[in-house]
Amino acid sequence: MLERLPDVVNARGTHVTVPMQGSGTFAVEAMLTTFVPRTGKVLLLVNGAYGQRAKRICLVAGRRIEVHETAEDTPPDLAEIERVLKADPAITHVFTVHCETTSGILNPIAEIGALVERYGRRLLIDAMSAFGALPLDATKTKFDAVAASSNKCIEGVPGLGFVICREPALAETQGNATTLVLDLYDQWQGLAKTGQYRFTPPIHVIVSFHQALAEFWAEGGQPGRGRRYAENCQVLIDGMRELGFRTLLPDRLQAPIIVTFHMPKDAKFVFQSFYDSLKERGYVIYPGKLTVADSFRIGCIGRLNADHMRGVLAAIAQVLSELGVKSLRSAA
Amino acid sequence: MLERLPDVVNARGTHVTVPMQGSGTFAVEAMLTTFVPRTGKVLLLVNGAYGQRAKRICLVAGRRIEVHETAEDTPPDLAEIERVLKADPAITHVFTVHCETTSGILNPIAEIGALVERYGRRLLIDAMSAFGALPLDATKTKFDAVAASSNKCIEGVPGLGFVICREPALAETQGNATTLVLDLYDQWQGLAKTGQYRFTPPIHVIVSFHQALAEFWAEGGQPGRGRRYAENCQVLIDGMRELGFRTLLPDRLQAPIIVTFHMPKDAKFVFQSFYDSLKERGYVIYPGKLTVADSFRIGCIGRLNADHMRGVLAAIAQVLSELGVKSLRSAA
Numbered sequence: 001m002l003e004r005l006p007d008v009v010n011a012r013g014t015h016v017t018v019p020m021q022g023s024g025t026f027a028v029e030a031m032l033t034t035f036v037p038r039t040g041k042v043l044l045l046v047n048g049a050y051g052q053r054a055k056r057i058c059l060v061a062g063r064r065i066e067v068h069e070t071a072e073d074t075p076p077d078l079a080e081i082e083r084v085l086k087a088d089p090a091i092t093h094v095f096t097v098h099c100e101t102t103s104g105i106l107n108p109i110a111e112i113g114a115l116v117e118r119y120g121r122r123l124l125i126d127a128m129s130a131f132g133a134l135p136l137d138a139t140k141t142k143f144d145a146v147a148a149s150s151n152k153c154i155e156g157v158p159g160l161g162f163v164i165c166r167e168p169a170l171a172e173t174q175g176n177a178t179t180l181v182l183d184l185y186d187q188w189q190g191l192a193k194t195g196q197y198r199f200t201p202p203i204h205v206i207v208s209f210h211q212a213l214a215e216f217w218a219e220g221g222q223p224g225r226g227r228r229y230a231e232n233c234q235v236l237i238d239g240m241r242e243l244g245f246r247t248l249l250p251d252r253l254q255a256p257i258i259v260t261f262h263m264p265k266d267a268k269f270v271f272q273s274f275y276d277s278l279k280e281r282g283y284v285i286y287p288g289k290l291t292v293a294d295s296f297r298i299g300c301i302g303r304l305n306a307d308h309m310r311g312v313l314a315a316i317a318q319v320l321s322e323l324g325v326k327s328l329r330s331a332a
Numbered sequence: 333m334l335e336r337l338p339d340v341v342n343a344r345g346t347h348v349t350v351p352m353q354g355s356g357t358f359a360v361e362a363m364l365t366t367f368v369p370r371t372g373k374v375l376l377l378v379n380g381a382y383g384q385r386a387k388r389i390c391l392v393a394g395r396r397i398e399v400h401e402t403a404e405d406t407p408p409d410l411a412e413i414e415r416v417l418k419a420d421p422a423i424t425h426v427f428t429v430h431c432e433t434t435s436g437i438l439n440p441i442a443e444i445g446a447l448v449e450r451y452g453r454r455l456l457i458d459a460m461s462a463f464g465a466l467p468l469d470a471t472k473t474k475f476d477a478v479a480a481s482s483n484k485c486i487e488g489v490p491g492l493g494f495v496i497c498r499e500p501a502l503a504e505t506q507g508n509a510t511t512l513v514l515d516l517y518d519q520w521q522g523l524a525k526t527g528q529y530r531f532t533p534p535i536h537v538i539v540s541f542h543q544a545l546a547e548f549w550a551e552g553g554q555p556g557r558g559r560r561y562a563e564n565c566q567v568l569i570d571g572m573r574e575l576g577f578r579t580l581l582p583d584r585l586q587a588p589i590i591v592t593f594h595m596p597k598d599a600k601f602v603f604q605s606f607y608d609s610l611k612e613r614g615y616v617i618y619p620g621k622l623t624v625a626d627s628f629r630i631g632c633i634g635r636l637n638a639d640h641m642r643g644v645l646a647a648i649a650q651v652l653s654e655l656g657v658k659s660l661r662s663a664a
Contacts, residue, residue, distance in 0.1 A: 025532075205491055
């Protein structure tokens with residue numbers, strides 16, 4: 001099962017999968033604290049809550065950082081990354097989030113990877129919400145590690161993360177970790193030597209992960225799953241625009257994972273009522289997480305297809321009507 | 333659910349439960365790295381693999397330690413603990429394992445607690461395999477924290493640990509942690525403020541834990557569950573002695589959790605054959621983990637009762653006969 005996961009990012013034979021009990025953030029912390037040595041320094045590309053979280057992880061763990069932060073609706077500035085890498089040879093690693101679900105933005109992973117490679121640094125990717133849905137090719141974008149979990153685009157239950165690691169890079173990490181349980185090197189070696197997890201694995205979660213992966217491969221792996229989510233996203237955005245809503249992001253920055261919509265300005269649009277009425281109809285959406293704009297979000301991933309998206313659109317139309325919101329298009 | 337857990341150790345109103353995703357070791361590492369500040373020093377009482385693991389956690393996390401180690405069949409030396417505490421005022425915390433499953437030994441938690449209290453230090457307990465089965469009374473044995481998990485004596489599925497923390501002591505731990513995900517203070521505050529886990533919880537594991545706790549309380553809580561395990565243990569030991577096996581530990585040191593038996597010296601007793609034949613009959617036992625003696629172990633916990641223990645005894649008698657082991661009692 002774990003052996004086949006590198007295939008998802010075209011990394012068979014070059015990368016190994018190291019599982020990590022806990023939520024996805026456990027895998028991200030394991031990746032950062034195993035790969036960035038105590039003497040290292042990591043440039044963090046931040047444009048949302050998950051970049052901020054990586055920053056907190058590094059600060060708590062005592063890793064030196066440099067932060068390149070952009071607004072939540074703005075990708076990192078490639079020229080600025082280049083300037084920082086040129087100016088600071090102490091930077092050993094660059095960290096980025098593939099799809100930052102704070103806004104749903106798709107970060108330019110290939111361009112970032114090319115820069116990091118050109119300047120001889122190492123790339124670490126938080127691909128939590130992207131892995132298995134968005135393309136990533138290890139032969140083109142050189143990375144040392146990519147962290148993901150059982151319960152996003154793989155559609156398993158939560159409780160297990162994993163990090164796909166370039167084997168020679170992982171082999172260099174012995175002694176880097178500042179925790180025992182999150183030490184990917186030790187976890188890797190333990191599994192290789194004994195065939196067992198070092199510490200009790202969440203076995204029921206793992207069984208579910210097996211089944212989820214079987215369904216993932218049956219759907220055609222990343223291209224197949226990505227196609228379904230892209231269709232979900234397109235149906236959602238088209239329908240919401242039809243209703244008069246506006247997306248935060250231009251289409252070229254929108255990942256097909258979660259979509260942020262501007263909150264309508266119509267006084268009759270009360271978000272809590274909107275949220276509750278949709279929930280009563282069986283549709284749970286997400287409050288906004290942005291500082292740049294008043295917004296809400298709707299997810300496109302999980303066991304959902306275009307019919308579900310049309311269902312939520314019909315429900316939204318009904319709720320707008322109930323709330324007495326009539327003129328969204330002109331008001332927005 | 334979490335609110336009632338302190339009742340198990342008579343700590344209602346004084347202690348709070350902080351859950352932690354991952355295996356039990358995640359909870360132990362969270363406890364050690366949250367409660368022992370970077371300027372602290374912890375005296376580790378070691379007489380088996382779990383004490384050794386705590387030592388590794390502290391070394392990796394950069395906490396200063398002092399180790400009092402005794403053989404795997406020997407409880408810590410209370411006079412020596414007293415001498416160390418007197419001699420070294422830098423020691424802020426004492427760590428002990430309630431039941432060390434390496435041998436199955438019951439460590440003298442009340443006596444250790446009394447010493448730690450007398451010398452004004454803080455007690456941290458790894459009660460992984462004991463919690464819910466062996467008595468521990470927070471009003472008598474003063475501890476700052478006790479770590480346990482969903483999947484030992486509570487009989488849930490693995491994937492969630494928890495630490496029962498004395499609230500004023502936990503309140504002092506802000507900023508101690510050297511990891512984000514294992515920071516019990518932050519986890520506690522996050523739950524208190526939002527009612528939610530900071531990071532995706534293993535929800536299916538938690539649902540199972542709810543059910544396991546309902547069954548635990550229905551059985552009469554710790555006294556009821558402890559009684560069943562004690563009976564399991566007594567039936568096992570009596571029957572094994574009847575067959576000529578010898579326990580590693582004298583009865584006064586034996587916890588009713590897991591029992592270590594000396595490997596018989598009879599040349600016809602081949603452990604691998606013994607293990608495999610029992611497994612074929614549906615009974616999985618444990619290889620020994622000892623350095624002090626060649627041994628194997630049989631567990632008493634989980635959804636087992638005296639009939640199951642009689643079942644394994646009958647199977648063992650059959651397997652001995654198959655192996656041609658006849659004279660165990662005189663040979664042992």
